[in-house]
């Protein structure tokens with residue numbers, strides 16, 4: 001019997017496990033190894049304070065057919081809500097201050113969320129090379145992630 005081991009039980013690992021189980025159709029076993037006490041990775045929710053606090057993703061752009069299909073297949077569709085109009089106003093707590101993420105580019109750039117250097121680097125984004133093959137990109141994801149942070153900070 002085939003045995004597939006997936007390291008990491010975040011959205012990626014769990015989706016991969018779901019797809020693999022479907023593909024194997026009972027002909028193999030899928031094992032997800034997760035080092036945290038519970039699966040989900042960055043998709044974490046807490047209700048400890050009496051409020052539901054989402055620590056990670058809450059939304060996605062509904063232009064992805066594979067994601068739509070996955071959500072339907074795993075039975076999450078009934079729990080989905082269209083984005084509320086109120087969510088058009090977004091805020092970020094930065095240095096202890098609440099800052100509004102302006103809905104227009106002008107308001108966003110004048111919000112003080114990005115430094116002048118950060119704004120310049122943002123405009124340089126289209127000219128930053130994408131990297132190599134997808135396999136190489138996966139292998140260097142940590143470096144890519146820190147590089148991206150550096151460009152936006």
Ligand SMILES: Cc1cc2nc3c(=O)[nH]c(=O)nc-3n(C[C@H](O)[C@H](O)[C@H](O)COP(=O)(O)OP(=O)(O)OC[C@H]3O[C@@H](n4cnc5c(N)ncnc54)[C@H](O)[C@@H]3O)c2cc1C
Pocket residue numbers: 007008009010011012013033034035036039040041042043055056057058059060
């Ligand atoms: C605050 C916040 C808000 C976000 N909002 C959105 C949003 O609205 N929409 C959206 O699309 N995306 C959003 N994202 C991004 C989204 O959360 C991530 O892209 C997605 O969760 C990444 O999933 P992942 O499975 O790849 O990684 P992770 O969620 O990081 O999962 C990786 C898992 O692997 C485990 N792991 C790592 N190494 C090992 C090991 N050696 N052994 C065992 N287990 C291991 C970790 O413990 C973790 O559980 C948000 C992210 C954050 C932080």
